[in-house]
Amino acid sequence: MRAYHYITLVRDESPSLHHTAPPAARVSPIRAPFSAPVPTTFSRLISDVFDIGFLSILSNTTSHFYRGFRNGQQTSVQCYSNLYRRSAREQEPHTPRSPGVSTMKVLDLSTAALRDYEMGNYDSAIQLYTSLMEDEPECSYHLVNRAKCYLQQANYTKVVEDIKTALDIDPKNVEGAITGGRASTKLGKYEDAYHFYKAGLDTDPKSVVITEDLKKLQQVILDDYDKMGGESDEQGYDAVNFCGQDSYPGDDVLLRKEYESLERKYDMEKDIPAPPPDSLRSEKAGRIAVEAHRAMMAGKFPEALQFFTLAVELEPANKVLRRLRAEVRFLNEDLVGAIQDLWLIPKGERTADSWKLGGKVLGQIGYPIAAEFWLRKAYTLSEKKDQEAAIIFQKVRTSRIYSPMTTDFPVTVDFSGYGRGIYAKRDIPEGEVIFEDSPAVFGRVMEKDVEEMIPACDYCSQSLLTARRYFGAKLDTFDTSVQELIERQWPDVTPVMCDKCNIVTFCTDTCKERAWEEYHQLICPARCAATKTLYEVADNYGYGYNEKGEKVNLWLASFSPIILARMWAQIVTEAKRLVKKDGCTQPTIEHWAKAKAPFRKFIAFGAGDVSSKMSTVLQLFRDIFSDCGDGVKYEITDGEFTGRYYQASCNLQSFSFPVTPYHQFINRLSKVDVQDMRVLALLKPLEAKTPTANFCGIFSLHACLNHSCINNVEVCDGYVNDRGGVIVRAKRDITKGEELYTTYIDTSMPRKLRRAWLYKSFNFWCHCPRCVHEGDDPYVCTTCHKKSTDGEAFRGCGNCKKAWYCTVECQRKSWNQGHKEVCQIKHSDTS
Numbered sequence: 041m042r043a044y045h046y047i048t049l050v051r052d053e054s055p056s057l058h059h060t061a062p063p064a065a066r067v068s069p070i071r072a073p074f075s076a077p078v079p080t081t082f083s084r085l086i087s088d089v090f091d092i093g094f095l096s097i098l099s100n101t102t103s104h105f106y107r108g109f110r111n112g113q114q115t116s117v118q119c120y121s122n123l124y125r126r127s128a129r130e131q132e133p134h135t136p137r138s139p140g141v142s143t144m145k146v147l148d149l150s151t152a153a154l155r156d157y158e159m160g161n162y163d164s165a166i167q168l169y170t171s172l173m174e175d176e177p178e179c180s181y182h183l184v185n186r187a188k189c190y191l192q193q194a195n196y197t198k199v200v201e202d203i204k205t206a207l208d209i210d211p212k213n214v215e216g217a218i219t220g221g222r223a224s225t226k227l228g229k230y231e232d233a234y235h236f237y238k239a240g241l242d243t244d245p246k247s248v249v250i251t252e253d254l255k256k257l258q259q260v261i262l263d264d265y266d267k268m269g270g271e272s273d274e275q276g277y278d279a280v281n282f283c284g285q286d287s288y289p290g291d292d293v294l295l296r297k298e299y300e301s302l303e304r305k306y307d308m309e310k311d312i313p314a315p316p317p318d319s320l321r322s323e324k325a326g327r328i329a330v331e332a333h334r335a336m337m338a339g340k341f342p343e344a345l346q347f348f349t350l351a352v353e354l355e356p357a358n359k360v361l362r363r364l365r366a367e368v369r370f371l372n373e374d375l376v377g378a379i380q381d382l383w384l385i386p387k388g389e390r391t392a393d394s395w396k397l398g399g400k401v402l403g404q405i406g407y408p409i410a411a412e413f414w415l416r417k418a419y420t421l422s423e424k425k426d427q428e429a430a431i432i433f434q435k436v437r438t439s440r441i442y443s444p445m446t447t448d449f450p451v452t453v454d455f456s457g458y459g460r461g462i463y464a465k466r467d468i469p470e471g472e473v474i475f476e477d478s479p480a481v482f483g484r485v486m487e488k489d490v491e492e493m494i495p496a497c498d499y500c501s502q503s504l505l506t507a508r509r510y511f512g513a514k515l516d517t518f519d520t521s522v523q524e525l526i527e528r529q530w531p532d533v534t535p536v537m538c539d540k541c542n543i544v545t546f547c548t549d550t551c552k553e554r555a556w557e558e559y560h561q562l563i564c565p566a567r568c569a570a571t572k573t574l575y576e577v578a579d580n581y582g583y584g585y586n587e588k589g590e591k592v593n594l595w596l597a598s599f600s601p602i603i604l605a606r607m608w609a610q611i612v613t614e615a616k617r618l619v620k621k622d623g624c625t626q627p628t629i630e631h632w633a634k635a636k637a638p639f640r641k642f643i644a645f646g647a648g649d650v651s652s653k654m655s656t657v658l659q660l661f662r663d664i665f666s667d668c669g670d671g672v673k674y675e676i677t678d679g680e681f682t683g684r685y686y687q688a689s690c691n692l693q694s695f696s697f698p699v700t701p702y703h704q705f706i707n708r709l710s711k712v713d714v715q716d717m718r719v720l721a722l723l724k725p726l727e728a729k730t731p732t733a734n735f736c737g738i739f740s741l742h743a744c745l746n747h748s749c750i751n752n753v754e755v756c757d758g759y760v761n762d763r764g765g766v767i768v769r770a771k772r773d774i775t776k777g778e779e780l781y782t783t784y785i786d787t788s789m790p791r792k793l794r795r796a797w798l799y800k801s802f803n804f805w806c807h808c809p810r811c812v813h814e815g816d817d818p819y820v821c822t823t824c825h826k827k828s829t830d831g832e833a834f835r836g837c838g839n840c841k842k843a844w845y846c847t848v849e850c851q852r853k854s855w856n857q858g859h860k861e862v863c864q865i866k867h868s869d870t871s
């Protein structure tokens with residue numbers, strides 16, 4: 041391999057300023073690449089490039105630090121070489137150079153470009169880097185350096201273009217990632233900025249620069265948000281308009297049944313023969329109706345009802361009288377009477393208000409499908425303007441979907457401002473397990489290093505941690521008798537491998553067979569090239585090869601792409617099962633609707649189409665599901681992909697099987713004689729942290745939990761229906777009717793960061809009591825928002841130090857209004 045080296049001016053350090061951060065302008069992160077036969081010639085070259093008189097070489101391993109004087113200041117220069125670099129490209133011949141391009145030419149150009157950059161001659165530096173790229177088209181550093189010049193010129197689009205190419209060449213170029221992050225931040229593309237920084241952290245998890253930049257990014261998000269009009273202009277999730285009103289598969293049949301039941305139970309009449317016209321009688325009915333209306337307006341509902349009943353007796357076929365009497369009957373809590381009147385109005389003549397009233401009544405007397413039908417009509421007739429009809433529709437739907445799920449739990453699901461939410465049906469004491477839930481779909485959490493992944497059952501999530509894996513090399517150092525004890529007491533966790541792929545693991549044959557029947561047959565890595573590649577991408581933390589054969593980050597989410605594949609596999613498998621059951625050849629629309637139904641309840645809220653950002657993985661999904669066997673295919677349109685992607689990102693919860701082989705081992709050990717010296721010998725080694733097999737999934741009931749930074753419940757790992765799941769536990773006493781809130785973020789973060797992340801990740805601006813009664817900085821009064829005029833910080837809350845007040849009155853007011861409640865809160869973490 042050809043030796044190729046880089047030198048970086050790390051810092052200029054004035055001896056007197058030794059402990060202070062060096063001025064940014066002097067820390068030139070520009071890198072000058074050059075070839076040299078051996079590192080010993082570096083000092084002369086570096087001396088030329090940076091004009092440094094050298095004192096010493098500080099280290100000499102993978103990189104070399106030289107320290108010398110430059111412009112009278114102590115200066116460090118770092119040199120490193122591709123010979124030492126361990127990158128994805130290490131096997132390739134590095135940086136092909138056009139024939140005839142000499143080392144000295146490259147060095148001269150690099151030196152000149154660097155000088156131009158340092159002197160602020162960016163146009164000239166850009167020209168020089170452009171010619172360097174002609175000579176060395178595959179050198180990511182020229183691109184990054186040119187991008188830095190563009191950054192200085194505020195030409196951010198060009199920066200991003202160069203950085204994308206540079207990272208395609210070398211995904212581990214941290215400076216490239218930082219530069220891309222900065223430019224994207226300037227462009228207002230915060231998601232992109234975050235992904236650049238994330239790529240940088242993947243290579244250098246301890247990068248202080250990235251951590252600092254991420255903090256700045258949060259601030260920029262907040263400032264930007266303020267510019268957009270702040271909280272008052274929130275363009276977040278509009279739950280009512282967002283949740284659709286489409287009917288569920290089979291609703292037509294259920295509606296017919298409900299109508300039959302209604303007619304049978306309440307003698308619903310459809311027709312009242314109109315008496316022969318009589319103007320005197322009509323006039324009398326009209327006069328009585330005016331009286332009735334007057335009484336109604338005065339809130340005298342029983343009186344109004346008497347009048348309307350008189351009027352209806354005179355004019356039984358009058359639809360207006362029927363509608364008005366239905367309203368009064370409803371107000372008098374005569375729900376059956378109200379629907380009987382409305383029923384008599386022919387469908388085509390019912391007004392939007394009649395449909396809405398009928399919907400309300402039907403929902404209350406236990407006919408949810410009919411209620412939805414009536415409310416949908418009301419909403420459509422109002423040209424989608426009647427928000428009340430839309431809200432009642434969602435309340436009815438929420439109740440019908442979630443009531444069966446909550447019968448055994450002290451909670452109910454209702455629809456309110458933040459969409460669905462979970463409410464206590466009774467007082468719940470601190471510590472009580474409120475409900476448990478099984479995942480509708482789940483998959484492994486992607487680990488940075490696949491070697492770190494603990495084997496686990498793909499079907500029930502049971503950990504397959506072995507003693508060898510737990511104790512590591514220490515196992516061999518134990519006494520033979522201790523080793524025997526471990527072997528006898530550690531549960532047998534020999535994984536059962538999928539016979540076809542020999543990659544996916546299960547804990548038992550039963551799990552293996554169930555997985556095969558429910559989803560694995562469609563996404564088994566052995567099934568086709570696309571399934572195999574998909575698993576490889578998941579195992580490589582989202583990295584894979586693009587169409588050009590370059591290794592790039594193909595999957596931008598933090599959850600595994602297998603989760604989406606598994607969702608589609610479950611849908612297709614269920615549709616095929618229904619086809620078989622009904623003796624058809626292909627799934628009907630109804631079959632597809634039924635198969636998709638379990639995932640309908642999960643909201644999918646996010647900004648923008650994501651299909652173009654992950655086109656390679658999307659193509660893999662398309663390849664996998666274009667042929668699902670038996671002539672069945674499932675089309676994954678851009679919209680389908682984006683929708684499922686957001687369903688996952690809005691609702692995923694991490695979890696792991698609560699009892700691992702380690703726990704079982706400890707349990708068995710506790711039954712061994714305590715005097716047994718072998719047990720004593722194991723006490724210390726058993727203190728090591730239990731490595732867990734981490735999963736994440738979407739859970740039907742749990743997904744209805746809204747967020748608060750002062751959450752009253754916590755989500756824990758659970759053992760539910762013989763598989764890994766979650767349990768939701770009361771973090772403090774909860775009173776009947778109170779909403780249950782979990783947290784989506786680490787609540788120990790300061791308010792600014794919490795709100796910024798919630799806004800960016802979930803599109804809402806948190807208004808929880810904690811966000812209201814905490815401040816962002818000491819220069820703004822948390823209570824009245826007055827700014828400090830003299831630059832002096834306001835006095836902060838002595839306890840939590842998260843709120844600041846301009847006066848004692850403001851502090852007292854805040855304390856009484858809610859700060860007292862949030863001040864001593866114990867924080868929750870989320871993983």
Ligand SMILES: C[S@@+](CC[C@H](N)C(=O)[O-])C[C@H]1O[C@@H](n2cnc3c(N)ncnc32)[C@H](O)[C@@H]1O
Pocket residue numbers: 277279458459460461642643645690691743744745746747748802803804805806807808
């Ligand atoms: C897991 S879901 C929670 C259930 C959701 N309300 C529903 O209707 O399905 C997460 C979404 O609920 C909404 N949400 C949750 N907590 C919220 C809060 N404190 N303020 C505003 N919206 C919230 C956001 O739209 C978020 O993306």
